[in-house]
Amino acid sequence: MTLPLGKRPPLLTMSHIEKTFGTDIVALKDMNLTVNEGDFVSLLGPSGCGKSTALRLIADLTHPTRGRIEWQGGQGKDDLGIVFQEPTLMPWATVAQNVWLPFRLKGQGFGSVKGKIDEALSLVGLDNFANAYPRELSGGMKMRVSIARSMVTRPRLILMDEPFAALDEITRFKLNNDLLELKEAVGCTVIFVTHSVFESVFLSDRIIVMAARPGRVIHELEVDTPYPRHEEFRTSNEYAAHTRAASDALHDAMGEAA
Amino acid sequence: MTATDTGTTAPIIDAEEAERARRDKINRIAKWTLPSLVMALTLLAWHLYVTLNEIPHYVLPGPLLVGSSVVEDWSILWPAMLTTSRLTILALILAILGGVALAVAFTQSKWAEMSFFPYAVILQVTPVVAIAPLLQIYVESAFVAALLCAWIVAFFPILSNTTIGLKSADHNLQDLFSIYGATRWQRLRLLAAPSALPFFLGGLKIAGGLALIGAVVAEFVIGRAGTGLGLASTLLEASYRFNFGRLYAALILISAMGVAIFAVTSLISHLMLRKWHESALKRDA
Numbered sequence: 407m408t409l410p411l412g413k414r415p416p417l418l419t420m421s422h423i424e425k426t427f428g429t430d431i432v433a434l435k436d437m438n439l440t441v442n443e444g445d446f447v448s449l450l451g452p453s454g455c456g457k458s459t460a461l462r463l464i465a466d467l468t469h470p471t472r473g474r475i476e477w478q479g480g481q482g483k484d485d486l487g488i489v490f491q492e493p494t495l496m497p498w499a500t501v502a503q504n505v506w507l508p509f510r511l512k513g514q515g516f517g518s519v520k521g522k523i524d525e526a527l528s529l530v531g532l533d534n535f536a537n538a539y540p541r542e543l544s545g546g547m548k549m550r551v552s553i554a555r556s557m558v559t560r561p562r563l564i565l566m567d568e569p570f571a572a573l574d575e576i577t578r579f580k581l582n583n584d585l586l587e588l589k590e591a592v593g594c595t596v597i598f599v600t601h602s603v604f605e606s607v608f609l610s611d612r613i614i615v616m617a618a619r620p621g622r623v624i625h626e627l628e629v630d631t632p633y634p635r636h637e638e639f640r641t642s643n644e645y646a647a648h649t650r651a652a653s654d655a656l657h658d659a660m661g662e663a664a
Numbered sequence: 665m666t667a668t669d670t671g672t673t674a675p676i677i678d679a680e681e682a683e684r685a686r687r688d689k690i691n692r693i694a695k696w697t698l699p700s701l702v703m704a705l706t707l708l709a710w711h712l713y714v715t716l717n718e719i720p721h722y723v724l725p726g727p728l729l730v731g732s733s734v735v736e737d738w739s740i741l742w743p744a745m746l747t748t749s750r751l752t753i754l755a756l757i758l759a760i761l762g763g764v765a766l767a768v769a770f771t772q773s774k775w776a777e778m779s780f781f782p783y784a785v786i787l788q789v790t791p792v793v794a795i796a797p798l799l800q801i802y803v804e805s806a807f808v809a810a811l812l813c814a815w816i817v818a819f820f821p822i823l824s825n826t827t828i829g830l831k832s833a834d835h836n837l838q839d840l841f842s843i844y845g846a847t848r849w850q851r852l853r854l855l856a857a858p859s860a861l862p863f864f865l866g867g868l869k870i871a872g873g874l875a876l877i878g879a880v881v882a883e884f885v886i887g888r889a890g891t892g893l894g895l896a897s898t899l900l901e902a903s904y905r906f907n908f909g910r911l912y913a914a915l916i917l918i919s920a921m922g923v924a925i926f927a928v929t930s931l932i933s934h935l936m937l938r939k940w941h942e943s944a945l946k947r948d949a
Contacts, residue, residue, distance in 0.1 A: 467839050488843055494836040498858040498940045510854070511844040539940050 408593070411611055411628060414442035416478050417563060417595055418464065423473035425459055425621075432620035433459040437473070439614060439623065441597060443562070446589060448606035448613045449599045450652065451659055456621020457599045461488075461565050464597065486563040487556030487594075491571055493548035495540040495555075501527065502536040505555045519558075526558040527551075529588055546577040553585070557592050566598045570605070579637075582608055586635060603656060607648045608640060615652070617659035625655040722906040730916065733909035740898060740910075745917055748879055748894030751807070752921070755814030756875040760868070762815070763822025770823075771830040771856065772848070788820040792878055796885035810886050810893055814878030821870040829863025830856045862941050865933040872925040880918060895921075 408414070423437040434456040441447055449457040462468045463475060465488055487508070495504045502516075502523055509519045516523075527533055530550040540548055549569060556564050570578040582605060589596055600606050606613045607629055615625035629648050631639065639645050677685070707727045713719070714726035721729055734741065766784070770777035796813050803809040833855045841851055883896035899914035937944040 462839075465839070465843055467842060486843065488840065490836045490839075492836060494834060494840060496837065496855075496858065498861070507840070507854075508844050511841065511846045511850055541940060541942075 408444035408590075408633070411630065414444050417441050417443045417445075418478065419476045420460070420463070421474050421476070423460075423463065423470045423475065425456070425463065425468070426471045434463075434470075435620040435622045437621075437623055441563075441595060443595055444593070445612055446586075446596045446598065446610040448610040449597065449616060450601065450603065450606045450613050450656060451616030451621075452601065452618050452656075454618040454621065455616035455659065456618070457616055458567055459621065461567050461597065461599055464563075465565055485561050486565060487559065487561045489549075489552050489556045489564065489566045489569045491568045493540070493545070493552040495548060495551055497540050500537050500539055501532060501543070501551050504540070504551055505558050507555060508559045522558055526554040529557065529591060530554045530584070544577075545573055546581060549573065549581060550584075553588065557588065557594070560592060561594060563595045563597065566596060568599050568601065571601070578605070579640075583637060585609065586633060590633060603649055603652045604640075607645060607652055608635065613652055613655075615655040615659055624659050627651055627655060722908055725909045725912055729909045730912040733907075733913040734916070737910050737913060741895070741913060741917060744893075744895045744898040744914070745921070746894075747807075748876075748883065748896065748918070749921065751810055751814055751879040751882070751894060752875045752925070755811055755818050755878060756872055756925075758811070758815045759818035759822050759871050759875060763819045763867070763871070764826055764864070766823050767826035767830055767860075768852070770827050772852075777827075784820065784823055787816055792817050792881055793885060796882055800886050806886050806893060810879060810882035813882035813886070814875050817878030817881075818871040818875035821867040821874065822864065823867075825863045825867030825870075826860055829860025832863065833859040862937060862943065865929075865936060869926065869929045869933065872929040873922060876918070876922050876925060 418441050420437055420439045423434055424432070425434040426432050437456070437460060439447075439460075449460060451457050459468070463470055465486065495501075496507070499507075505523045505526055506516055506519065509522070510516070524533070524536070527536055530553055532547065532550055532554065535543065535547065535551075540551070543551065552569070556566075570581050573581065585596075586609065596610075598606070598609060611629050611633075613625075613627040613629065614623055615627065616622065617624045627648070631644055631648070711727050714724055719726075725733070766780070770781065792813050795816065796809070799809040799812050800806070803812065830852075837855055838851075841855055846854070879894070880896040883893045884900055886893065895914050895918050899911055899918070902908070902910040902914060934944055
């Protein structure tokens with residue numbers, strides 16, 4: 407069970423992070439953020455605000471020009487999963503083989519982790535598709551495989567970079583609901599990059615609003631509606647209020663950028 | 665009107681679908697019958713042209729004479745064909761080994777690529793006909809000299825396609841491999857190699873044809889010295905003797921070899937890609 411906001415132990419701290427590309431493009435400027443265990447944090451902002459860069463820094467795919475990222479306990483970056491905007495599956499491998507990848511790269515044979523693979527596929531509702539090839543799946547199903555792969559090792563942290571942006575709205579809503587259930591089942595922390603106010607309010611309990619040029623954090627909002635959240639939440643007054651607050655914050659971000 | 669007209673058990677096929685099914689069926693039959701018909705008509709026209717105009721056989725032999733040459737000269741043609749086949753297949757195998765090994769070296773080390781790629785290009789763009797006489801001088805065995813010629817022509821498409829293929833792995837997948845701490849070897853085996861496979865197979869189809877062309881050119885140039893290599897040497901020799909029946913028989917066998925190589929490489933490509941690659945997928949509608 408996730409602890410209430412404010413009582414969660416910190417998982418990772420970004421302090422005074424700055425990232426410059428080339429000599430003059432400042433992707434991130436003085437970013438400070440503490441992510442706690444069990445948080446569902448959304449990074450919300452217009453394109454060019456450095457939200458994807460922040461994710462890549464956390465994943466250690468790129469390194470900060472200045473500042474530090476500190477992990478509290480555990481192995482840090484070795485203990486995370488990632489979901490990209492594209493499903494990013496290997497087309498030559500079956501669904502089960504794709505989900506096996508994180509184990510395989512650690513030298514674990516298929517047989518020894520088959521139970522975990524089956525369980526992950528079952529969690530995303532793809533029990534019967536283990537032997538299918540990615541091309542046989544719809545866009546939403548491919549994304550489910552990608553999510554299963556990110557969760558199969560039960561990492562402490564899952565990074566998601568606009569995973570549902572390319573999907574139709576009906577599929578997106580369904581996946582939003584399922585993602586919340588999955589997070590409860592797996593008990594991980596999620597950092598979720600999005601440019602959708604609605605998605606960030608529905609999913610997260612913390613929204614970090616970012617502005618562009620230079621990329622920086624300008625607001626932080628809390629969505630204190632307790633989980634589990636269901637479809638009814640989308641039509642509640644509470645949701646409307648949070649959405650308005652997040653929209654205003656995003657408006658600020660756009661105003662400052664212009 | 666009776667209920668049987670719209671019976672629920674029978675599948676409903678609308679006019680458009682029925683028309684398409686009919687067209688598909690005709691296409692399937694025509695795909696084989698039309699080329700066969702063209703072949704038969706061409707042979708007939710050739711035969712009539714030769715017999716009606718009484719063309720001497722040392723200018724243009726008729727199809728019957730060519731056919732009987734294939735049968736009568738089989739004891740000469742068959743060993744020649746074996747030699748040319750051995751030359752072509754060995755050259756192709758060496759081209760695959762060399763091309764793939766060099767492509768892997770190029771993608772593993774930028775320095776290796778910078779140092780050697782220009783020379784691979786030079787080797788490719790220099791006409792093999794111009795290199796063959798030199799090889800003949802420096803290399804004792806005519807077979808080895810011819811093999812080198814065929815290899816030079818065949819290896820470049822494998823090298824260049826495989827190099828591009830190895831570099832074409834999806835960027836997000838590469839990041840994923842980094843996140844999970846993949847080793848260099850895992851990256852090559854599990855990501856770069858499968859990504860390169862369609863490119864490699866494309867190169868293989870081209871290289872198969874080129875290996876044969878290289879072998880034929882090498883036999884023309886090197887076999888001329890009286891070493892009598894394979895089918896192309898036989899063809900050249902037949903032309904000196906005005907034995908045009910044998911010349912045409914050799915030509916037909918060379919061309920049959922080309923068709924066989926293309927068929928085999930296409931089959932390999934299809935078998936390896938049919939499960940997942942776009943190029944091998946059947947689409948509806």
